[in-house]
Amino acid sequence: MTNKNDSGWMCHNCRRPLQTAKVDIAYLGSAFPVELFQCTTCGLVLIPEELATGRMAEAEKILEDK
Amino acid sequence: MDQHTLKELEDTCIQECAPPCSAGCPVHVDVRSLNALIAEGDFSAALKCLLKKIPFPGIIGRICDQSCRSACNRSASGGALSIAALERACADFGDNRMKAGHRPRRNKKVSVIGSGLSGLTTAVDLAKKGYEVTLFEKNTVLGGKLRAFTPEVLPPDIIDRELSILSELNITVRLNEKVTARSGLKSLLGSCDAVYIGTGTGSESDFPNLLTGNMHPAEEICTYMTSTPGIFAGGSLLYGYRPYPPIHSVADGRHAATSLDRYLQGASLTASRSQEGVYTSRLYTNLEQVAPCTLVTVDDPAAGYSREEALQEAQHCLQCQCLECVKVCSYLKQHGSYPKKYVREIYNNLSIVMGARKSNKLINSCSLCGLCAEVCPNRLNMEEVCSTARRTMVDQNRMPPSAHDFPLQDMHFSNGAQCELSRHAPGTNKSDYIFFPGCQLSASAPEHVEKTYALLRTTFSENTGLMLRCCGAPADWAGRDDLLSNARDDFNRRYSELGRPPLIVACPSCQRMLSSHFPDVKTISLWEVLASDSIQLAQKKSASSTVALHDSCATRHDSALHENVRSIVTDLGYTVQELPLNREKTECCGYGGLMWFVDPGLSTTVIDNRIKQAPEEYVTYCSVCRDFFASRGKRALHMLDLLFEEDRDSRASRRAPGSSLRQKNRRQLKTRLLINLWGENAADPKSTINIRLSITPETQEILDQRYILDQDIRDVIEYAEKTGRKFTNPDTGRFLAYRKLKRITCWVEYACRNAEYVIYNAYSHRMEIVEENHDQQE
Numbered sequence: 001m002t003n004k005n006d007s008g009w010m011c012h013n014c015r016r017p018l019q020t021a022k023v024d025i026a027y028l029g030s031a032f033p034v035e036l037f038q039c040t041t042c043g044l045v046l047i048p049e050e051l052a053t054g055r056m057a058e059a060e061k062i063l064e065d066k
Numbered sequence: 067m068d069q070h071t072l073k074e075l076e077d078t079c080i081q082e083c084a085p086p087c088s089a090g091c092p093v094h095v096d097v098r099s100l101n102a103l104i105a106e107g108d109f110s111a112a113l114k115c116l117l118k119k120i121p122f123p124g125i126i127g128r129i130c131d132q133s134c135r136s137a138c139n140r141s142a143s144g145g146a147l148s149i150a151a152l153e154r155a156c157a158d159f160g161d162n163r164m165k166a167g168h169r170p171r172r173n174k175k176v177s178v179i180g181s182g183l184s185g186l187t188t189a190v191d192l193a194k195k196g197y198e199v200t201l202f203e204k205n206t207v208l209g210g211k212l213r214a215f216t217p218e219v220l221p222p223d224i225i226d227r228e229l230s231i232l233s234e235l236n237i238t239v240r241l242n243e244k245v246t247a248r249s250g251l252k253s254l255l256g257s258c259d260a261v262y263i264g265t266g267t268g269s270e271s272d273f274p275n276l277l278t279g280n281m282h283p284a285e286e287i288c289t290y291m292t293s294t295p296g297i298f299a300g301g302s303l304l305y306g307y308r309p310y311p312p313i314h315s316v317a318d319g320r321h322a323a324t325s326l327d328r329y330l331q332g333a334s335l336t337a338s339r340s341q342e343g344v345y346t347s348r349l350y351t352n353l354e355q356v357a358p359c360t361l362v363t364v365d366d367p368a369a370g371y372s373r374e375e376a377l378q379e380a381q382h383c384l385q386c387q388c389l390e391c392v393k394v395c396s397y398l399k400q401h402g403s404y405p406k407k408y409v410r411e412i413y414n415n416l417s418i419v420m421g422a423r424k425s426n427k428l429i430n431s432c433s434l435c436g437l438c439a440e441v442c443p444n445r446l447n448m449e450e451v452c453s454t455a456r457r458t459m460v461d462q463n464r465m466p467p468s469a470h471d472f473p474l475q476d477m478h479f480s481n482g483a484q485c486e487l488s489r490h491a492p493g494t495n496k497s498d499y500i501f502f503p504g505c506q507l508s509a510s511a512p513e514h515v516e517k518t519y520a521l522l523r524t525t526f527s528e529n530t531g532l533m534l535r536c537c538g539a540p541a542d543w544a545g546r547d548d549l550l551s552n553a554r555d556d557f558n559r560r561y562s563e564l565g566r567p568p569l570i571v572a573c574p575s576c577q578r579m580l581s582s583h584f585p586d587v588k589t590i591s592l593w594e595v596l597a598s599d600s601i602q603l604a605q606k607k608s609a610s611s612t613v614a615l616h617d618s619c620a621t622r623h624d625s626a627l628h629e630n631v632r633s634i635v636t637d638l639g640y641t642v643q644e645l646p647l648n649r650e651k652t653e654c655c656g657y658g659g660l661m662w663f664v665d666p667g668l669s670t671t672v673i674d675n676r677i678k679q680a681p682e683e684y685v686t687y688c689s690v691c692r693d694f695f696a697s698r699g700k701r702a703l704h705m706l707d708l709l710f711e712e713d714r715d716s717r718a719s720r721r722a723p724g725s726s727l728r729q730k731n732r733r734q735l736k737t738r739l740l741i742n743l744w745g746e747n748a749a750d751p752k753s754t755i756n757i758r759l760s761i762t763p764e765t766q767e768i769l770d771q772r773y774i775l776d777q778d779i780r781d782v783i784e785y786a787e788k789t790g791r792k793f794t795n796p797d798t799g800r801f802l803a804y805r806k807l808k809r810i811t812c813w814v815e816y817a818c819r820n821a822e823y824v825i826y827n828a829y830s831h832r833m834e835i836v837e838e839n840h841d842q843q844e
């Protein structure tokens with residue numbers, strides 16, 4: 001993922017562009033830091049569709065079968 | 067599943083049992099593999115396969131009397147294959163350059179007396195195992211009785227060629243040396259570690275008082291050891307003057323070699339030997355579809371088969387195996403193996419302490435339809451195996467949370483306040499019967515629930531109450547006994563309030579569920595009621611078409627029901643076309659066991675396979691079967707369509723409603739019934755249901771595939787609009803928002819237009835975003 005947000009999304013409440021940051025995502029007792037776009041003011045995190053249906057879905061399956 | 071159950075199950079599946087020919091062969095030549103290799107034209111590989119069991123294929127292939135043949139399954143459709151001639155062809159056309167290979171050194175010496183087939187075999191086997199072997203022969207040439215065959219049958223140069231293996235194995239050959247008990251056995255025993263006597267017919271008297279012991283092949287376990295430890299005997303010597311088939315001499319030599327080896331290693335002579343020698347295999351092979359063939363005869367016995375002839379003959383081999391269950395079950399097929407292997411995989415999966423559980427999907431995608439047990443010669447039932455395994459996974463807390471979550475949530479919804487209903491008939495306070503349509507009929511054809519309910523009250527019994535809810539099958543299928551028992555308690559409370567009269571059940575899965583898991587609940591099939599004389603089918607139509615009838619797998623053991631549905635369909639004027647697998651052998655539509663959710667691709671394969679079995683429109687009496695067939699483009703009707711629908715044509719091609727629509731249908735059915743029959747309006751104006759969504763059919767399809775419901779979307783939008791926690795795109799005016807719901811975290815891309823929300827996309831994940839300040843838990 002690049003750290004330039006070219007998807008056009010900005011935080012609705014803060015009216016600020018997004019920047020990449022390390023965010024923890026967790027499942028079944030394991031947590032991983034992931035580079036994601038986030039509102040620098042309120043911290044709202046964006047998970048894009050490709051990530052949710054791609055790598056995240058795979059990771060979920062691996063963790064579930066562990 | 068414990069070790070014992072595993073062993074029992076593994077033993078029940080006979081797929082790995084030897085083909086009858088191999089079991090009928092004293093040394094268990096792998097005739098089936100041999101034929102497969104010859105049929106491919108690979109004579110060298112075939113020869114290699116043969117050499118594993120027979121040291122001298124060129125000899126045996128000419129003189130074997132083939133006890134294997136009488137067992138050959140081809141016998142009834144052309145005749146038993148000429149197995150010996152095929153073996154000879156391997157010797158003739160295969161390349162037999164023995165790879166020297168590494169042989170262990172054992173530092174033990176063995177003497178073999180007699181160079182007939184049994185002695186030769188013992189000598190070769192033991193030399194291959196690394197023993198130092200000396201072979202004594204009283205004549206000037208090796209071979210014993212082999213030299214008695216006429217040269218046309220067994221040419222001497224063939225014997226010599228085949229016996230060249232002895233020098234390759236460094237076996238010391240001592241010709242012209244007769245060893246008898248008196249003259250030499252004792253001193254022989256002093257200079258070596260064990261002795262094998264294979265001196266042939268008529269030599270018994272050479273070994274007075276020795277040839278007693280555990281050495282008769284007819285004994286249950288024969289070790290060939292004489293009364294003197296370390297001295298073994300076998301071959302025609304044991305049989306006096308009766309004719310002794312050559313291959314039995316080979317077998318004696320082989321089995322005696324096993325004993326000698328065990329003896330010299332100090333191992334048990336008797337352990338695990340019960341399947342040595344000729345036996346009857348338990349392998350079952352279905353021969354119903356076998357077309358007769360003309361075998362290839364051996365024109366000139368001296369010449370044997372040509373390459374081409376052998377190839378043709380080998381192609382007649384049926385490659386005997388069972389796989390009855392795999393042939394009829396796409397699930398078993400998809401996983402690439404058969405139940406004997408699967409039960410082991412499942413057992414291992416349940417026993418893993420650390421590491422990936424690779425077989426979770428194997429356990430969770432069986433449709434629990436029970437067809438395997440119907441076709442298996444030993445009734446092995448994968449339904450029981452998988453169903454028990456799922457419960458174990460749940461108990462071990464090892465069931466993946468996503469495995470069945472959507473169907474379980476759907477069940478929860480059907481039994482929740484929005485859909486569930488239980489009432490006496492309007493205007494009565496007592497029920498003689500209760501109509502139980504089931505959640506899937508209510509989801510697929512809610513108007514038919516209303517019509518059937520009306521029909522029952524007007525023509526069957528006016529005191530027919532109504533229960534709208536889910537029977538709990540998803541919980542059973544998911545192995546969730548806890549949820550099942552909750553559903554049952556809830557059901558029982560309401561059922562008792564209605565006085566516990568018999569239930570008239572429309573859905574076959576509900577009926578199976580209620581009669582197997584709900585004690586003290588009496589059920590009658592709706593189809594039994596409709597087939598009975600007491601109901602005059604109001605709209606008997608004089609249809610004239612032929613329809614193919616699909617029995618639901620839940621009805622497998624209900625033959626009375628099979629008759630009832632057929633009589634209704636026939637009464638309505640249709641001709642019934644039976645599908646190849648029907649009644650007790652019917653197939654699942656891909657819904658059972660939650661296969662559709664766990665492995666949608668497999669479920670599609672199952673549907674596609676089923677719908678191509680007849681060109682006619684399919685008629686089902688389970689709404690899910692109907693919808694599943696329709697979802698793959700098959701024209702399909704539910705029996706209630708035959709009863710209630712005028713425009714059968716469009717009805718047969720009706721699209722299967724998706725998940726959201728199914729829930730909506732159930733919800734609205736309750737609302738409508740309450741208003742129309744009981745004069746109550748229970749709608750809640752403040753509910754988020756009133757958030758209006760606009761979704762194109764294309765987007766809806768994606769949402770259905772992802773099991774994202776309208777209600778999930780409403781929950782996200784409600785939260786995002788209330789808190790403003792959403793992303794916005796100033797160029798497009800769209801929003802993107804998420805909310806963590808019970809099952810998933812759901813993301814929705816939407817816009818607000820004219821008091822409704824236009825939905826562009828939605829997706830979900832189960833991983834959680836770890837946020838510090840914002841607790842979004844619904």
Ligand code: SF4
Nearest residue numbers: 087138139383384386
């Ligand atoms: S058909 Fe082939 S595998 Fe079957 S019994 Fe005959 S030779 Fe053996």
Ligand code: SF4
Nearest residue numbers: 395433435436438448
């Ligand atoms: S229960 Fe049905 S789906 Fe499962 S293995 Fe048996 S036949 Fe196949």
Ligand code: SF4
Nearest residue numbers: 079080388389391442
């Ligand atoms: S039908 Fe299936 S389970 Fe039964 S013996 Fe044959 S291969 Fe094994």
